[in-house]
Amino acid sequence: MNFNYLVTTIEQTHSHFQQQATKAVNVSLTFRNWLIGYYIVEFEQKGEERAKYGKKLLANLAKSCSSIKGLDERTFRNFRLFYLYYPQIEPLVASQIQNSPIRMSLTSELEKNENLDSQLRILGSLTSEFQLTEFQLKGSIIVQSLSYTHIEQLITIENNIKRSFYELECIKGTWSVRELKHQINSLYYERSGMSIKPEMLSEITQQKAEIANPSDIVKSVYAFEFLGLKAKDAVEENDLESALLDHLQDFMMEMGHGFCLEARQKKILIGDEYFFIDLVFYHRILKCHVLVELKVEDFNHHNIGQLNTYVNYYKANMMQSDDNPTIGILLVTHKNTALVEFATTGMDNKLFVSKYLLELPKKEILEAFITNELQKWNS
Missing domain, CATH: 3.40.1350.10 (Trna Endonuclease; Chain: A, domain 1)
Incomplete structure (x- = not known):
């Protein structure tokens, strides 16, 4: 056994566990944001005081949650969209918070129901107009393959098919957030639809694409704020x-x-x-x-x-x-x-x-x- 082998082993071990830690931070951040979006929708539809807050709900939330770093009216709006556009994440979140003190629901009637399938039916009932379609990737693939910063770009797209197109291309090419944003702005989806050979366009695009660095996830502003660190270190x-x-x-x-x-x-x-x-x-x-x-x-x-x-x-x-x-x-x-x-x-x-x-x-x-x-x- 030589010294270089020792160094290589240490580097590989570090890289492996660093990537695991990075994924863990991203998964926790993603679940938190989706669940907050669910709470907001549930309050809008079932909350006793929903009429009182009306259109100012998100602004009032931002004011009342100002002690939590990174939560403002814009982020609450995006959490809400995230929940509505990604119903396939429901079972992952429900499974994750089982046997934890985190509330599955805001209402006591729903909290009493401990059956996971029943909880999922309750969650699904809030997003009847955004049910799963054949064009949506599995929730596990979304959570494991995309950072929440990627998701923030994707929720700007209302069309399910178009959004799924960018999800697939982004995951296939391990795009950076900047690359995903660039491709959306350059109308890659529309150009692909107009191409005689879309697979050739995809190949060319992927060859030129900026690849994401695993450390980008924990260097994002969202991750730093989530972990209570100084955002300036991320930028x-x-x-x-x-x-x-x-x-x-x-x-x-x-x-x-x-x-x-x-x-x-x-x-x-x-x-x-x-x-x-x-x-x-x-x-x-x-x-x-x-x-x-x-x-x-x-x-x-x-x-x-x-x-x-x-x-x-x-x-x-x-x-x-x-x-x-x-x-x-x-x-x-x-x-x-x-x-x-x-x-x-x-x-x-x-x-x-x-x-x-x-x-x-x-x-x-x-x-x-x-x-x-x-x-x-x-x-």
């Missing part, structure tokens, strides 16, 4: 980006220009999608928010467009009546150099523009800082 893409942000945060605070740190990896909801702003400061002299985005890549117009979107979001949702317009700073790395751009969407006050140019670090200073950091990292 920093690599060690270089994390180190640069650490030093940039300290650098900005030490500039002595009135920067007060409000958040790192600030989570915001735009439409139905979450975004994360790298650094959010409030400048007490300028009386405005300063948003900083760092991209470890070449400059592209998507970068500045995304930052402008964040600036507009703050203008519409976060600015107080006496605040000045929000400023965005984009830092992009290119090899051992840096590019800095300022985003000032809608800033028409020329006096203020002149003032902020005096108070904020000059572009040259920020570019020199990033370049210096990159050189230290590469040395």
